[in-house]
Amino acid sequence: MALKKIKVMLIDDSAVVRQVLQALLDKEPDIEVSGVASDPLFAMEKMQRDWPDVIVLDIEMPRMDGITFLKKIMHERPTPVVICSSLTEKGAETTMQALAAGAVEIITKPKVGLKGFLQQASAELLAAVRSAAQARVRKLFNATAPVPVKLSAEAILPAGSSAMAQTTERIIAIGTSTGGTQALEYVLTALPRVSPGIVIVQHMPEKFTASFAERLNMLAQIEVREARNNDRVMPGLALIAPGGKHMLLKRSGAFYQVEVVDGPQVNRHRPSVDVLFRSVARFAGKNAVGIIMTGMGDDGARGLKELHQTGARTYAQDEASCVVFGMPKEAIKLGAVDHTIPLSDIAQVIINVK
Numbered sequence: 001m002a003l004k005k006i007k008v009m010l011i012d013d014s015a016v017v018r019q020v021l022q023a024l025l026d027k028e029p030d031i032e033v034s035g036v037a038s039d040p041l042f043a044m045e046k047m048q049r050d051w052p053d054v055i056v057l058d059i060e061m062p063r064m065d066g067i068t069f070l071k072k073i074m075h076e077r078p079t080p081v082v083i084c085s086s087l088t089e090k091g092a093e094t095t096m097q098a099l100a101a102g103a104v105e106i107i108t109k110p111k112v113g114l115k116g117f118l119q120q121a122s123a124e125l126l127a128a129v130r131s132a133a134q135a136r137v138r139k140l141f142n143a144t145a146p147v148p149v150k151l152s153a154e155a156i157l158p159a160g161s162s163a164m165a166q167t168t169e170r171i172i173a174i175g176t177s178t179g180g181t182q183a184l185e186y187v188l189t190a191l192p193r194v195s196p197g198i199v200i201v202q203h204m205p206e207k208f209t210a211s212f213a214e215r216l217n218m219l220a221q222i223e224v225r226e227a228r229n230n231d232r233v234m235p236g237l238a239l240i241a242p243g244g245k246h247m248l249l250k251r252s253g254a255f256y257q258v259e260v261v262d263g264p265q266v267n268r269h270r271p272s273v274d275v276l277f278r279s280v281a282r283f284a285g286k287n288a289v290g291i292i293m294t295g296m297g298d299d300g301a302r303g304l305k306e307l308h309q310t311g312a313r314t315y316a317q318d319e320a321s322c323v324v325f326g327m328p329k330e331a332i333k334l335g336a337v338d339h340t341i342p343l344s345d346i347a348q349v350i351i352n353v354k
Contacts, residue, residue: 005030007052008031008032009034024125028126053080057085059085084109084125171288173198173199175299175303181202188224199280201272225239226240245260263275277302277306281312285310286311287312291314292317293317294323296324304334308337315338315346
């Protein structure tokens with residue numbers, strides 16, 4: 001039986017980008033480029049004849065910009081979209097708009113040295129396309145490339161026992177990846193101003209987490225911001241791990257705070273959900289609630305298991321409401337999850353924490 005290939009449409013106004021991306025993708029036995037186009041209007045004509053499984057989309061293009069096209073696609077025929085664009089720190093707001101509109105992955109390309117970068121970033125691009133192909137983007141509107149080493153949380157925080165006494169301080173720890181930007185928006189905007197302190201790892205490129213947090217802060221009643229080293233975890237505050245850094249929970253007297261550290265990728269991610277969950281298991285134990293949400297891969301599964309073993313309550317987002325069921329599925333397989341619930345119930349779980 002022939003292998004069913006992932007059909008990809010490339011949309012970019014740069015001929016060099018189209019050429020390099022097509023060459024990279026066409027070398028893969030499980031991927032084929034079904035079409036290329038210099039702008040969304042040309043792309044739409046081709047896509048009507050042969051609809052792709054994944055769209056790789058630039059943002060700055062003639063006739064119709066990528067954000068407008070993304071919204072149009074998600075409204076008319078939701079399809080997984082990987083944004084591949086020259087975005088600077090100043091342009092991170094545009095990236096947040098793309099994620100909010102339904103893009104499932106982001107690849108940042110530089111404005112110079114483009115050809116060399118795209119070749120060096122081929123593993124990231126291929127992983128993004130394969131991840132996107134598994135995404136079920138309709139869910140958002142209703143409610144792997146080989147890597148040499150895959151490190152565990154041991155690289156950042158050695159395993160240790162949790163011997164925390166019961167306290168009145170409650171911690172909510174959330175881990176998510178593909179599809180998580182919209183899922184987190186759904187959850188955090190449903191919370192009242194008085195809610196338990198929340199620590200979050202969302203797999204996201206460096207420089208984008210600050211803008212993501214700022215956007216959520218404008219939408220939510222609670223305060224949401226990118227975590228800084230030694231920030232105290234407090235009721236009514238959600239701290240999001242900075243892209244490119246690991247975030248750990250620590251105890252400071254009667255209170256909790258976060259530590260933001262450098263270190264190698266864990267489970268191919270930095271920040272890593274496993275690192276956060278392990279630290280929460282050690283320093284909060286049964287005073288915590290762990291929630292693993294939509295995402296590709298298995299980051300967070302073992303950390304949630306450690307949390308579960310301390311007596312903390314643990315939850316997984318259910319398959320029906322996930323964009324990608326990978327992370328919750330792996331946690332469930334490990335026996336790390338007390339309850340599997342839909343996205344629509346997660347905010348209420350947080351509200352009900354006593």
